[in-house]
Amino acid sequence: MSEDGRAGDATSDAGTDAASDGSAPASGSNTATDGTAPKVVCEGLWKVFGPKPERIVNSSEADLPRDELMARTGCVAAVADVSFEVAPGEIFVVMGLSGSGKSTLVRCLTRLIEPTAGRIELAGRDVLASSDKELRDLRRNRVSMVFQHFGLLPNRTVRDNVAYGLEISGIDRATRYARADELIDLVGLGGFADSRPDELSGGMKQRVGLARAFANEPDILLLDEPFSALDPLIRAEMQTEVVRLQRQLDVTMVFITHDLREALRLGDRIAVMRDGRTVQIGTAAQLLEDPADDYIRDFTADVPRALVLTAGDVAEPLTGDGPSPEREIPADTLLRDCIPGVADGSGLRVVAEDGTVIGALGRRRVLDAIHGGRPTTDAASTARL
Amino acid sequence: MSSTLTERAEPDGAGTSGASGPRRARSVQVRPLGVVAVVALLAVVVAAVASASGTFPAAWRVPLGDGLDEVQDWVVRNRGSHWFFVGVLTPISTAIRALLMEIDAWLGLLGWPGVMLLIGTIATVVANWRVAIVSVAALVVIGLMGQWDDAMRTLALMSTAVAVALAIGVPLGVLSGRRPAVAAALRPLLDAMQTTPAYIYLLPLVFLFGIGDVPAVIATLIYALPPAVRLTALGIRTVPDDLLEVGRSSGGTSRQLLRTVQLPTALPSIRVGVNQTIMMALAMVVIGALIGGTGLGLGVLRGLQSVDVGRSLEPGVAIVLIAVLLDRITYGAGGRRRRGPAWRRPALVAGAFVAGLGLGALPFAREVPGAGILAFAEPVNQAWGAAESAIRGTTRAFSAVLLSFGLEPLRQGLLLIPWWLLILVVAVVAWRVVGAGVATFTVVAFGTTGALGLWPEAMNTASQLGVAAALAVAIGLPLGVAAGLSDRLDRALRPVLDTLQTMPAFVYLIPVVALFELGRVPGVIATVVYAMPPVVRLASAGIRAVPGSLVEAARSTGATRWQLLRTLQLPVARPQILLGVNQTIMMALASIVIAGLIGAGGLGFETVLGLTRGEVGRGFEAGLVIVLLGILLDRITQALGSDDEATRATVKTA
Numbered sequence A: 001m002s003e004d005g006r007a008g009d010a011t012s013d014a015g016t017d018a019a020s021d022g023s024a025p026a027s028g029s030n031t032a033t034d035g036t037a038p039k040v041v042c043e044g045l046w047k048v049f050g051p052k053p054e055r056i057v058n059s060s061e062a063d064l065p066r067d068e069l070m071a072r073t074g075c076v077a078a079v080a081d082v083s084f085e086v087a088p089g090e091i092f093v094v095m096g097l098s099g100s101g102k103s104t105l106v107r108c109l110t111r112l113i114e115p116t117a118g119r120i121e122l123a124g125r126d127v128l129a130s131s132d133k134e135l136r137d138l139r140r141n142r143v144s145m146v147f148q149h150f151g152l153l154p155n156r157t158v159r160d161n162v163a164y165g166l167e168i169s170g171i172d173r174a175t176r177y178a179r180a181d182e183l184i185d186l187v188g189l190g191g192f193a194d195s196r197p198d199e200l201s202g203g204m205k206q207r208v209g210l211a212r213a214f215a216n217e218p219d220i221l222l223l224d225e226p227f228s229a230l231d232p233l234i235r236a237e238m239q240t241e242v243v244r245l246q247r248q249l250d251v252t253m254v255f256i257t258h259d260l261r262e263a264l265r266l267g268d269r270i271a272v273m274r275d276g277r278t279v280q281i282g283t284a285a286q287l288l289e290d291p292a293d294d295y296i297r298d299f300t301a302d303v304p305r306a307l308v309l310t311a312g313d314v315a316e317p318l319t320g321d322g323p324s325p326e327r328e329i330p331a332d333t334l335l336r337d338c339i340p341g342v343a344d345g346s347g348l349r350v351v352a353e354d355g356t357v358i359g360a361l362g363r364r365r366v367l368d369a370i371h372g373g374r375p376t377t378d379a380a381s382t383a384r385l
Numbered sequence B: 001m002s003s004t005l006t007e008r009a010e011p012d013g014a015g016t017s018g019a020s021g022p023r024r025a026r027s028v029q030v031r032p033l034g035v036v037a038v039v040a041l042l043a044v045v046v047a048a049v050a051s052a053s054g055t056f057p058a059a060w061r062v063p064l065g066d067g068l069d070e071v072q073d074w075v076v077r078n079r080g081s082h083w084f085f086v087g088v089l090t091p092i093s094t095a096i097r098a099l100l101m102e103i104d105a106w107l108g109l110l111g112w113p114g115v116m117l118l119i120g121t122i123a124t125v126v127a128n129w130r131v132a133i134v135s136v137a138a139l140v141v142i143g144l145m146g147q148w149d150d151a152m153r154t155l156a157l158m159s160t161a162v163a164v165a166l167a168i169g170v171p172l173g174v175l176s177g178r179r180p181a182v183a184a185a186l187r188p189l190l191d192a193m194q195t196t197p198a199y200i201y202l203l204p205l206v207f208l209f210g211i212g213d214v215p216a217v218i219a220t221l222i223y224a225l226p227p228a229v230r231l232t233a234l235g236i237r238t239v240p241d242d243l244l245e246v247g248r249s250s251g252g253t254s255r256q257l258l259r260t261v262q263l264p265t266a267l268p269s270i271r272v273g274v275n276q277t278i279m280m281a282l283a284m285v286v287i288g289a290l291i292g293g294t295g296l297g298l299g300v301l302r303g304l305q306s307v308d309v310g311r312s313l314e315p316g317v318a319i320v321l322i323a324v325l326l327d328r329i330t331y332g333a334g335g336r337r338r339r340g341p342a343w344r345r346p347a348l349v350a351g352a353f354v355a356g357l358g359l360g361a362l363p364f365a366r367e368v369p370g371a372g373i374l375a376f377a378e379p380v381n382q383a384w385g386a387a388e389s390a391i392r393g394t395t396r397a398f399s400a401v402l403l404s405f406g407l408e409p410l411r412q413g414l415l416l417i418p419w420w421l422l423i424l425v426v427a428v429v430a431w432r433v434v435g436a437g438v439a440t441f442t443v444v445a446f447g448t449t450g451a452l453g454l455w456p457e458a459m460n461t462a463s464q465l466g467v468a469a470a471l472a473v474a475i476g477l478p479l480g481v482a483a484g485l486s487d488r489l490d491r492a493l494r495p496v497l498d499t500l501q502t503m504p505a506f507v508y509l510i511p512v513v514a515l516f517e518l519g520r521v522p523g524v525i526a527t528v529v530y531a532m533p534p535v536v537r538l539a540s541a542g543i544r545a546v547p548g549s550l551v552e553a554a555r556s557t558g559a560t561r562w563q564l565l566r567t568l569q570l571p572v573a574r575p576q577i578l579l580g581v582n583q584t585i586m587m588a589l590a591s592i593v594i595a596g597l598i599g600a601g602g603l604g605f606e607t608v609l610g611l612t613r614g615e616v617g618r619g620f621e622a623g624l625v626i627v628l629l630g631i632l633l634d635r636i637t638q639a640l641g642s643d644d645e646a647t648r649a650t651v652k653t654a
Helices: A007-019 A066-073 A102-109 A132-141 A158-162 A164-168 A173-186 A202-215 A232-249 A260-266 A284-289 A294-299 A335-342 A363-371 A378-384 B002-016 B021-051 B064-078 B083-126 B129-144 B148-178 B180-195 B198-209 B213-237 B241-249 B254-289 B296-305 B309-332 B344-360 B377-416 B419-433 B436-451 B455-485 B487-502 B505-516 B520-544 B548-556 B561-598 B602-612 B616-640 B645-653
Strands: A040-049 A076-086 A091-096 A117-122 A143-146 A220-224 A252-257 A269-274 A277-282 A328-330 A348-351 A357-361
Touching: A040 A102, A066 A076, A076 A102, A076 A269, A076 A277, A091 A102, A091 A260, A102 A117, A102 A220, A102 A252, A143 A202, A143 B241, A158 A164, A158 A173, A158 A202, A164 A173, A164 A202, A164 B254, A173 A202, A202 A220, A202 A232, A232 A252, A232 A260, A252 A260, A260 A284, A269 A284, A269 A294, A277 A284, A277 A294, A335 A348, A335 A363, B021 B419, B021 B436, B064 B198, B064 B616, B083 B129, B083 B148, B083 B198, B083 B213, B083 B309, B083 B344, B129 B148, B129 B309, B148 B180, B148 B213, B148 B254, B148 B296, B148 B309, B180 B213, B180 B616, B198 B213, B198 B254, B198 B561, B198 B602, B198 B616, B213 B254, B241 B254, B254 B296, B254 B309, B254 B505, B296 B309, B296 B505, B296 B561, B309 B377, B309 B487, B309 B505, B377 B455, B377 B505, B377 B520, B419 B436, B419 B616, B436 B455, B436 B616, B455 B487, B455 B520, B455 B561, B455 B602, B455 B616, B487 B520, B505 B520, B505 B561, B520 B561, B548 B561, B561 B602, B561 B616, B602 B616
Parallel strands: A091 A252, A091 A269, A143 A220, A220 A252, A328 A348
Antiparallel strands: A040 A076, A040 A117, A269 A277, A348 A357
16 A cells, blocks of 8 residues: 555645646545545645745645744645545544644634635535535535534533534424434433533533534534543543444544544544644554554554454465465454464464455464564564574 | 733733743834833923923913813803704713603602512512512612612613613624724723723713713713623633534524524623623712712712711612612522523513502502601711710821821922922833833823823822822732631621622712811722722632642642742732732722812812813813823733733622
8 A cells, every 4th residue: 555655745746736626636545445426525725824825835835844834934834735535434534643733624624714725525515616605504414513622502401502503504493302302312312401511521512512413414524533522431432432323324424533542443544644734544454554654653653453453454365375274254353353363373264244255364464463564673683583 | 711811911921021032023013112212201301401390390381271161162152053962962862861761750650669579570580589688678778768769760870871881882892702803993992991080071071961860871871881892792702712613613604603602602791791880880870960960879979068977878878779789680690590481581570560560550659658767867967976076086186197197298209309200210110011102101191291280289199099009909918818818708808898899989988078077088098998809809819819739739848838928829829919909009090089079189179170160171181181190000000910801801790
């Protein structure tokens, strides 16, 4: 997956694409592999804060380090030439540390923050070309958002908070209350409909936030660090919950987080951002197995790979020379659970859900994958020898 | 709130903090102002050399007042004919008069049982039944004192002023909360309105609207307007961004955002604004009487002017009772969570109103039965007459001490200092503390004072202000710090401070005048009492706000209580304490000017002359000087401490 490359390297190409409108995305790597039309298209997106922001877009100055750009132009490129696509039903995670531009990026998608340049398509509509009314329509009916600090209106009951978007859309009270009660049950808050936000715990508050976001049956859900303010245990519970809801309600998700574990756990694909640019976009396995650069390598260094990678991720193609291993193992088995099978030195046959054989897995391969495939330094290897 | 803090604190912080990025940037900006200030100071020196005199040269007198007298003549001649009066001012006063008479008439129709039922119901619905009982009890006492009719008159005047102030102030606040440009435009205006002692603008109002209830209502509503605007704007502005984002990301229009997010979230702040507006309006009851307002204020004023303690005390007590009642009702609003249908509360009030009208139609509803049972003017006067000679000996001695060791030396000293030296000293202090702009303003303000021939009066007022403010801070600051350290003292002080702060300015004067007669001393004493609460409150709040973790950390190093206070609590609480000092000084200015009414002389007296004897020009000049010196004092003392609009706006309810 080396062509997955660094989006940052393709700056100028992507920029030209963005300028000549309607052209295909810069590289296949940013595209969801699925054949259907993507739900979210983001192409050559820029958000520059500061005086005369347009001049920074695609300029050579944009490649400067942040502090230098600031000193020279007074501008900050919060989002710089970001391109990606999200397939229907996909959970697309944008991961980055604070200041990497991920929150700005998600706000640009629905123009809560006005982007400086680029093209955005949500559910087939060109967002930047939308009029105010079309934009409101999009926000009311197609896209919902979940916020880090829940964003519950303190003066409203849970029911009125969940029904908020429907109220904004002008839906009558009886209909929106019926729908709200449905969703309150769905997120497991039955009985709390008449409570006020300040009577709920953090996890419950975010359940309300989720229920509100689902109330208008959106195609696309944008989640801005939804679980960052929660305790670890509650966070894990909510992650399970969000996956359940996503399957049940079939929405496409753009999920912002600073938590690598959360990203690896939830993301069908993950975009790692740094200083406004995407460093790498790929599946969890691609990030771990084929990091685009040292930043990603260091970043993922402490990930317990045995608990993230699956047999399918690391299986070696059957070469045809040796005999095929006899024992089978499903492709989604975690590496940890493959260990007993390969411990005696024999191999495993990795089989996909539909029964096709993906490849083989041996002890050496499993250990390499868990180790991380990093070239060991001479000193370290000497020491070990 | 935090955004206001940073945006306002930055320039001040840059002025006093060490050499950092923003400071360098600022010193570049400041240069043109610095040149102006240097020129102004040089002008003072040159003028001093030219005049070669320690007292402000009489030759430089600018007869501004004479011109104003001519304007007044013109106004009197043209009131009935000029378009500005016929087309602008007359409709305003006609509308206000109509509203006032309407409210007056309804209060009359309700009669005493109807009013009690209505206010009791409102108190129950808005606050709770305990407040309702207190409110009705207060009304009963007012009736039994024989003050019912005056009280209803005052209520009508206040309701009119508050209704108009809110009708203008809340929308204006919403607008200014949503549009920074409007806020920036309103800010200096509101600042000026709040630093100007209330009765300074009575004079121009008399000018424009004549004398009577209507100008009194207008004066009241102008005075009461700023908190409505400020607190509404503050509430709107401090709606958390993430809540706004929820509205926007749900596809809300700007109007929907206002209705569903901004107004509901700002409601607590708007409620405080309503409470403050009402309390400010009440503070104007007596002052309004100076320009022909009727009701309880007039009673207080008459009693004060004739030094009839008993007669002024009755309406004074009635005003305090109304203040407590209105404060409790509006302050208690929103305190508890409501369930049940939204129409219930308005329906209850409407029901009480209709029922009240029915009660009001009953034959006994016109006159309060037993009115006058509680009238205590005569007994108070008799008792006072008996005790007077004994007490007076002590108070006269006290007055003599305060005069000969405080007020008089300070006044003489201020007059002895050559005028130009005083200007230079104050300007240099202003430059050091705030900046070149305020230094220039100092020269302008003092120059105006001298040029208007009000130098001696200004020094008289300054000496009273200095003594009063120093006493208020000297007593209030340690008290506040002690209250910050001791829960018990804080609990004990709280009701006292609450009462002092809900009491309109003039009511203090009654007992003080009784004890100390007329003159400068009672003015100073009333001012000390009036101006002390903010410094006590803010010092206590500041000490309390020191994070417990810091106190713990200091304790763990083995600090004694005194070390703890000196090295941690006082420094951390400094901004709040200094804000309290600023508030106290500004309130002292407002009060010391009013003391002109009870013979304290100075600038306040000149303004009173303008009002009562029709010397409009002179009164106007004195008013202008008070405003200039007030702004100057505010800028300098504000720069000493924090400058957080939120704290300023809510300081009375802290």
